[in-house]
Amino acid sequence: MDRDDQGAFVLKPGELARIQSIAYERSGIDLRKGKDQMIAMRIGKHIRSSGLNSVRELLSLLEQDRTGAVLMNMIDALTTNHTHFMREPEHFEFLRKTVFPWMLNQGGLRIWCAASSTGEEPYTILFHLIEHRSGSGPISPMLLQEIEILATDISDRVILQAKRAVYPEDRLNGLPPGWLQRYFRRGEGKWAGHYQVKPAFVSRVRYQKFNLMDAVPASWRFPAIFCRNVMIYFDRPTQANVVCKMANALEPGGYLFVGHSESLNGIDHPLTYVRPAVYRKPDGSEPTPRMSGSQENSR
Ligand SMILES: C[S@@+](CC[C@H](N)C(=O)[O-])C[C@H]1O[C@@H](n2cnc3c(N)ncnc32)[C@H](O)[C@@H]1O
Structure with missing residues (x-):
């Protein structure tokens, strides 16, 4: 060099x-x-x-x-590990209004957050799930037991940071009122100016190293998967491959969330377009031709 x-x-x-x-x-x-x-x-x-x-x-x-x-x-x-709490908030509104009620009917509050970086995304999902179940009331241990979030990334470094769950105060500005007190504890001494997610919540997220180029373990089946802002790094054939793997890991009727700048338009995949950056696996009750984003195009 x-x-x-x-x-x-x-x-x-x-x-x-x-x-x-x-x-x-x-x-x-x-x-x-x-x-x-x-x-x-x-x-x-x-x-x-x-x-x-x-x-x-x-x-x-x-x-x-x-x-x-x-x-x-x-x-x-x-690459960049850039992420933040409440990123692309339309997704969380859709989760609350549509996906959580459907998941509860299905009997499983389980979400895989792939390419989860330093943890802001899986914790945002977790807090929304808790709010949905508790209605801002007390959070019982039983309620937490209902929730399973798997968060994966290729990088050990970001996984360690996510498990440590310490964030500078200015990164938490966009949280809804009351969430800081409810979900975080204030850092002291050398951690002054930082907040840490309370251990009871950190332990509800299972972190695991996973390269999206690898085969998804057969036991991984989720009603919803987040795979946001990583496919921008991949070319079209790799994106198609990753989306098909995600589709296999979704339960019938399950939802895939991608980043808003990562349209699956033009990619051959078996999912149905729902709304910008949200796709759904057909639940088998309707004919589902493989498509290459044409449905998305027509909207
Ligand atoms: C820009 S961050 C996105 C974080 C989060 N999903 C969000 O939307 O805010 C991209 C993440 O993808 C991870 N990544 C890159 N290539 C990957 C791969 N092949 N498998 C799994 N994760 C990967 C990086 O380590 C990084 O943490």
């Missing part, structure tokens, strides 16, 4: 191609078009912060990487 006249890192074409192909093959992340400068900048930073000397050293570690840790750290450096 060399530097250009302005001192910015420049990857040699062979190195760039190798990093692009490793990222694509192992994590689905498509860095192939017009992102050379961004890759060089992030890889340069990653090499420095990992105490490595060259991109050759990084590539050789990637070749010997039996545990996947070197890959994961590089993917972490190349």
Whole structure:
């Protein structure tokens, strides 16, 4: 890796191609078009912060990487984990009005939050579920037992952060009134200015490392899946593959939530369009041709 006249890192074409192909093959992340400068900048930073000397050293570690840790750290450096509480609030309104009542009828308040990053998304889902069940009244342990949230991500680092569940105060500004007191405890000492999700709620979210490129365990069946703001990194064939896996993991009639900038338009998948960024698995009571987003187009 060399530097250009302005001192910015420049990857040699062979190195760039190798990093692009490793990222694509192992994590689905498509860095192939017009992102050379961004890759060089992030890889340069990653090499420095990992105490490595060259991109050759990084590539050789990637070749010997039996545990996947070197890959994961590089993917972490190349992508963003940006997320926040109450992100894309239309989804939570739809959950409350339509999906939770349906799930209760089905008998299972279970949600898989894939690509859950640092936890803001699964905790937002959890708090909405609790509010729905408790109507802002007391939260009994029995009520919490009813709820199961699986939160997965490719990155150990963000999973650790999510389990720690500590957030700076300014990241909690958008929470509805009363939620801060109800769901968080205030940090003291070196944690002043931070809040932590109360342990009773943290323990209702099961965190697990999961790469969306891998096969979904057969036992994973959910009435609702969130997979938001990760498919933007994938090309169309990879998106189609991930959506089909999610569809298999949905119960009949179950809902898939994607990011609002991640329309499934033009992708071949077996789900029915419900509303922007929400899709549903047919429940078998109606004919369901495989479609490629045409239904979405017509709205
Ligand atoms: C931008 S964040 C989205 C967080 C959250 N879903 C939201 O919408 O706010 C994208 C997350 O996807 C994760 N990710 C990237 N590639 C992945 C893969 N192949 N499998 C699982 N997670 C992945 C990243 O580690 C990151 O935490």
